Amino acid sequence: MELLHSMGLYQNLETKGAKVREYTFWSPDGNGRLHRTNIGPDVINQTSFPWTLSVEEGDLGDALISDFESRGRKVEYSMELVNCQKGDPNCSILAIVKNHTTNVFETWHADYILGCDGPRSKVREVASIPVDTYGELDFWVMAKFSMESDFPDIRRRSTIRSPLSNCILTPCKDGVVRLLTRVAPGEMSLWEMGRPANAQVSDLSQLASTRGVISALQTIISNALMPFRFNITKVHWIEEFALQKTLARKFSDSDNRVFLLGDACHVHSPISKQMMNGGLLDALNLSWKLSLVLQGFAPKSLLATYESERRAMLPKALELDSQFDRIFALKPDDPSTNAGFASFEEASGYTSGCGLRYPQSKIVREEVRTMVKKVPQALMPGKRLIPLTFVRNIDGNEVGSLEAMPPNGRFTILLFIGELLQAAIFHGVARFLASIESPLTCFNSVIDPTQSRVDVVLVHTTSHFEVSIPDLPQPFPQYPYNIFEDLEGKAHRIIGVPPRLGAMCCVRPDGYVGMVSNLDDCAGAREYLKSALDSLTERLEQNEMVVE
Numbered sequence: 001m002e003l004l005h006s007m008g009l010y011q012n013l014e015t016k017g018a019k020v021r022e023y024t025f026w027s028p029d030g031n032g033r034l035h036r037t038n039i040g041p042d043v044i045n046q047t048s049f050p051w052t053l054s055v056e057e058g059d060l061g062d063a064l065i066s067d068f069e070s071r072g073r074k075v076e077y078s079m080e081l082v083n084c085q086k087g088d089p090n091c092s093i094l095a096i097v098k099n100h101t102t103n104v105f106e107t108w109h110a111d112y113i114l115g116c117d118g119p120r121s122k123v124r125e126v127a128s129i130p131v132d133t134y135g136e137l138d139f140w141v142m143a144k145f146s147m148e149s150d151f152p153d154i155r156r157r158s159t160i161r162s163p164l165s166n167c168i169l170t171p172c173k174d175g176v177v178r179l180l181t182r183v184a185p186g187e188m189s190l191w192e193m194g195r196p197a198n199a200q201v202s203d204l205s206q207l208a209s210t211r212g213v214i215s216a217l218q219t220i221i222s223n224a225l226m227p228f229r230f231n232i233t234k235v236h237w238i239e240e241f242a243l244q245k246t247l248a249r250k251f252s253d254s255d256n257r258v259f260l261l262g263d264a265c266h267v268h269s270p271i272s273k274q275m276m277n278g279g280l281l282d283a284l285n286l287s288w289k290l291s292l293v294l295q296g297f298a299p300k301s302l303l304a305t306y307e308s309e310r311r312a313m314l315p316k317a318l319e320l321d322s323q324f325d326r327i328f329a330l331k332p333d334d335p336s337t338n339a340g341f342a343s344f345e346e347a348s349g350y351t352s353g354c355g356l357r358y359p360q361s362k363i364v365r366e367e368v369r370t371m372v373k374k375v376p377q378a379l380m381p382g383k384r385l386i387p388l389t390f391v392r393n394i395d396g397n398e399v400g401s402l403e404a405m406p407p408n409g410r411f412t413i414l415l416f417i418g419e420l421l422q423a424a425i426f427h428g429v430a431r432f433l434a435s436i437e438s439p440l441t442c443f444n445s446v447i448d449p450t451q452s453r454v455d456v457v458l459v460h461t462t463s464h465f466e467v468s469i470p471d472l473p474q475p476f477p478q479y480p481y482n483i484f485e486d487l488e489g490k491a492h493r494i495i496g497v498p499p500r501l502g503a504m505c506c507v508r509p510d511g512y513v514g515m516v517s518n519l520d521d522c523a524g525a526r527e528y529l530k531s532a533l534d535s536l537t538e539r540l541e542q543n544e545m546v547v548e
Helices: 002-006 010-014 057-070 122-126 190-194 211-225 275-294 300-329 335-352 424-433 487-495 522-542
Strands: 018-020 022-028 034-041 052-054 079-085 093-099 104-110 113-115 131-149 157-161 166-171 177-183 230-248 258-260 389-392 398-400 411-418 454-460 483-485 503-507 513-517
Touching (some): 002 010, 018 166, 131 211, 177 211, 411 487, 424 522, 513 522
Parallel strands (some): 022 157, 113 258, 454 483
Antiparallel strands (some): 079 093, 131 177, 166 177, 389 398, 389 483, 411 503
């Protein structure tokens, strides 16, 4: 949601969904009566949006497509990739595409192909990338309906486990509820229950309002919530599907020119909420890297970190999936069910991306070269920079770190100066950043600011009333909107940085921390950025744009 907000898409989506702040678990007590066993926040990790937005996948898709088209791009429907041919890595890929509207085969020239085409990915097939399966083929029913109920947690996301039926209820907009439940392969399907005699219908959703379907859903939910009253008044849609957890062995081809994202490379249990969320995290990780490469700002080798970062996270995510599935299938009196809530809390970090830590690479330097206290939200390479709140010097307004460092395709040198604004070490950092060796010089252009790829943000604990921006050492007066007071040192405490020592870190365009070091490690910051942006360095030098 932080990403969607930065893109200007969240506000409209919020009107179409429901905020879900809390999650509950229900099981029978010793007398067989259903009772709440756990309750807690639906989002565990620190974020600017401490809730889940329950919204239709189609609404999110429409918002993304509308944003895409507003930028002068076009989405072509009814197109199927048939094959592709790759030759010289410096030449374009020849993609053979079938237009199902005209039944004409077309040849497209592409620098890269991104396969976001689901579990039966044609892109994955064409790229000859094998996929491994995990667990068994499971059968699920999902439905959205209006109802009347005295169940006390009807507006919380709830996992209900009873002797007769297990299900998950998720609140939606306008008092509507979405049901998810697993069914045994041998059970009569809702399709057969709801199909009128001699009906010629190919879509179960067309039968949502039939008596058979409503009756079948009513039986499932009544068995799960007994003795609470639950009367379905209208079924908005219903879906039955079979799902097999999978993980592709690679997320790209050997040349890093064909990539897989989302369900095309990893399929999760619907219990875990990782399917659409995981695909968005894939896109966030790859998009900024691909953008830098396509614009000539970064070497093609940067693209290899997409697989090394994203795929590394998936085995653990699938392990948590399997734990959820096992717990969901157990009888309510099984003692293993007590692990359910703990597993949910751990999985929340994978779902949101807030709990991930990417491994060592050219854009993650794992070694921390300064003192960072061991606090829950410690500043850590490979982890997302948690949302922090500052006071902007120039106008006194409170500004979130996401606003201060938006996902604009740039790296940020983030300086936590603490109480050292008058210290010699700060003036030493300033001299370096204003020099010809500075990343602000090497990776930025004074002729064309759109060619610049490094920003600097300064955070101090001195009262902003006492700080005169024009009197700060260069280059900081050139960045008046990037200088902030950390009120009472709260942000420093949250991330474990002592105000008397400070810290320097580099934040990637996706908001993840790439390196953490001491304030005088300017050369280390330059080398880190050079590893990601060395193509830009060469280009700026060739065009004589480097400030001498």
